[in-house]
Amino acid sequence: MSRRVRLYDIAHARAGDKGDVSNVSVWVEDPAHYAAVRRELTPERIRAAFPRLVRGAVEIHALPHLLGLNIVMREALEGGVNRSLNLDGHGKSWSYLILRLKIELDPPSKTRVR
Amino acid sequence: MEALRRLEGGERPGRVLRIGCGAGFSSDRLGPAVDLLAEGRLDWLVLECIGERTMAFGHRDRRRDPSAGYNPRLAARMRALLPLCRRHGTRLLSDMGVANPAAAAERTIAIARELGLAGLTVAWLEGDEVTDIVDRDTPLLEGGTVGEAEGALLAANAYLGIEHLLPALLTGADVVLTGRVADPSLFLAPLVLHFGWEAHDWERLAAGTLVGHLLECGMQVTGGYFADPGRKEVPDLARCGYPLAEVGPDGEAVVTKLASAGGRVSAATVKEQLLYEVHDPTAYVTPDVIADFSRVTVEEVGRDRVRVAGARGRPRPERLKVTxxxxxxxxxxxxxxxxxxxxxxxxxxxxxxxxxxxxxxxxxxxxxxxxxxxxxxxxxxxxxxxxxxxxxxxxxxxxxxxxxxxxxxxxxxxxxxxxxxxxxxxxxxxxxxxxxxxxxxxxxxxxxxxxxxxxx
CATH class of the missing domain: 3.30.70.1150 (ACT-like. Chain A, domain 2)
Incomplete structure (x- = not known):
């Protein structure tokens, strides 16, 4: 059985913008999946996945007690809402770009706490 | 600061404050704001209507017509809301003044007169426009200086905070209209007024800032930016309601909505809003406080009722951000x-x-x-x-x-x-x-x- 899933299937997300900086908060639903998401969603992974979109630095902030990660992407909005020619100048839909990424889940034995 | 001294002890510090949001952006819906005002037993209704985009539009409009530049939907909103504000004793606070708070206040007074609301008072706050302070050598966060930027400078607006808002609230005016104010400050100022929080009580100011941050985008916390069919369901989204918060004396709060309204307030909707447009969760910077949301707790305590607590605060920044x-x-x-x-x-x-x-x-x-x-x-x-x-x-x-x-x-x-x-x-x-x-x-x-x- 494949343990490789879309982030979409195990988490939800919301995108926000400030100037040319986009942030996408990702919220994992099952605590058993959090470690894998935290391990796999790295700044390098985000930059490599969207090299044409994310031109600046990427930071990731963790809120483990809420099963959250905040992905902050600089120079990721084509100049920001008042400059971009993208129809979605706010990058409101960027949350669904992130949710497309695949996550390799840990084997059940390692994570299942009952 | 004679006015601020009157804050001592607060207006009614022992009682929970009920504060609602009736708009989270320039073109947000009106009907649910009317419902929230009619049924929400609110002390304050806040309409937050400025973004980076709409602030710019305000300046564009005022350039074309000196009597314009405030929120284009102000008149419709005031016609619907002012009579209910009077009936329920709810005060209204909004940044719908955008680039022209004076004209917004005059228009509101004209509407109040049309509606027969004699004696209704409107306070308006100016001073956020700092175009005269900015010069060619002013550095930009994005790099370079104002003089090096492409295109002529039209206007510069500082994000004002509670220190500027409180004198306007202390006038006792029924309606307070502003230009650029930091979004959470619009909610924090009524809390400070009500509970009499000290100007350097960073923990409580952070708690109130958290409430403001969760409410400021309207339905984004009640299911309005959340639904994904088959994955994340929101009941009766067509009639989604605006949020209100019941806030206690230390800033602890329950975020909820009218039972009669559609939408959903859950740990998930609140968490998504918690980091909306936040970068470092340990340093959410407003003119009033540097708030740390990293240890905030989110707890479902009833149907469409979520308790939030645990924001912490550090002293406010010395400088004000300018757009x-x-x-x-x-x-x-x-x-x-x-x-x-x-x-x-x-x-x-x-x-x-x-x-x-x-x-x-x-x-x-x-x-x-x-x-x-x-x-x-x-x-x-x-x-x-x-x-x-x-x-x-x-x-x-x-x-x-x-x-x-x-x-x-x-x-x-x-x-x-x-x-x-x-x-x-x-x-x-x-x-x-x-x-x-x-x-x-x-x-x-x-x-x-x-x-x-x-x-x-």
Whole structure:
């Protein structure tokens, strides 16, 4: 059985913008999946996945007690809402770009706490 | 600061404050704000209506007409809300003044008179516009200086905070209208007034800032930016309600909505809003406090009731953030649609032809973008692969200092109908003035806010 899933299937997300900086908060639903998401969603992974979109630095902030990660992407909005020619100048839909990424889940034995 | 001293002890510190949000952006819905005001037993209703985009539009509008520049939907909102404010003793606070708070206040007074609301008072706050303080050498957060930026500086607005808002609230006016104020400050100021929190009580100011941050985007916390059919359901989203918070004396709060309204308040909707437009969760910077949301707890305590607590605070920043608006020239947008068998290929051909005509034949050098809506328009920049569709729209967009160039983009896009692939239709095009923005800082003591009160 494949343990490789879309982030979409195990988490939800919301995108926000400030100037040319986009942030996408990702919220994992099952605590058993959090470690894998935290391990796999790295700044390098985000930059490599969207090299044409994310031109600046990427930071990731963790809120483990809420099963959250905040992905902050600089120079990721084509100049920001008042400059971009993208129809979605706010990058409101960027949350669904992130949710497309695949996550390799840990084997059940390692994570299942009952 | 005679007025601020009167804050001591608060207005009614022992009682829970009920504060609602009746708009989270410029064009937010009106009906649910009316419902919340009618049924919510609110002390305060806050309408938060400015974004980086709408602040820029306000300056654009005021340039065209000196009596404009406030929120274009102010009149409709005031007509619906003012009578209910009076009936329920709810005070209204809003940044709908945008680039012209004085004109917004005058319009509100005129509407109150039309409605027969004699004696209604409106306080308006100015001083956020700091265009005179900014000069060519002012550095921009984005790099370079004001003088080096492309386009003439139209206006600069500082984000005011509770120190500027409280004198306006202390006038006792029924309605308080402002220009640029930090969004959470619009909610924090009524809390400080009510509970009498000290100016350096960073923990409580952070707690109130958390409440403001969760409410400021309206329905984004009640299910309005959340639903994903089959994945994240929101009941009766068509009648989604605005949020209200019940806030206690230490800033602990329950976020909820009217039981009669649609929508949903859950740990998930609150968590998504907790980090909305937040970068470092340990340092959410407002003019009032540096709030740390990293240890906030989110707990479902009833149906559509979520308790939040645990925000921490550090002393406020010395400088105030400023948004600068520059003349951005013209934004031109035009489109035609293709549908049916092989629609994507026909639209692709139209895109290649237009690219060749605009760039190759006419030699346009302004920023241009060619999208296939339905295929690659939003995430095309991210390199996400194409999708299958038989209903696709070619969109061409340009940003230019020369209006003639934008006119040319519209002309050539319309002409593709009969000088391009088969079956194209539905041309639409528009040209709008564009305003670009950048950020900077000013010293707090360089900003001088002023309050005036009008009576109907």
């Amino acid at each position: 600068l608006a520059f003349d951005g020239g013209w934004l031109g947008e035009a489109g035609v649609s293709y549908a049916g068998i092989n629609a994507v290929a026909r639209a692709e051909l139209a895109r290649e032809i237009l690219r060749e005509r605009l760039l190759g034949i006419h030699g346009l050098r302004c920023p241009l973008r060619f999208d296939l809506i339905g295929v690659d328009s939003l995430h095309g920049t991210a390199g996400v692969g194409p999708v299958r569709t038989e209903d696709v729209r070619l969109r061409v967009a340009c940003r230019t200092r020369e209006r003639e160039e934008a006119e040319l983009v519209l002309w050539e896009t319309e002409a593709i109908l009969t000088c391009g692939p088969a079956g194209g239709g539905g041309f639409r095009g528009r040209i709008v003035e564009s305003v670009t923005t950048a950020s900077s800082f000013v010293a707090r003591d360089a900003v001088h806010a002023r309050v005036e009160v009008l009576e109907a």
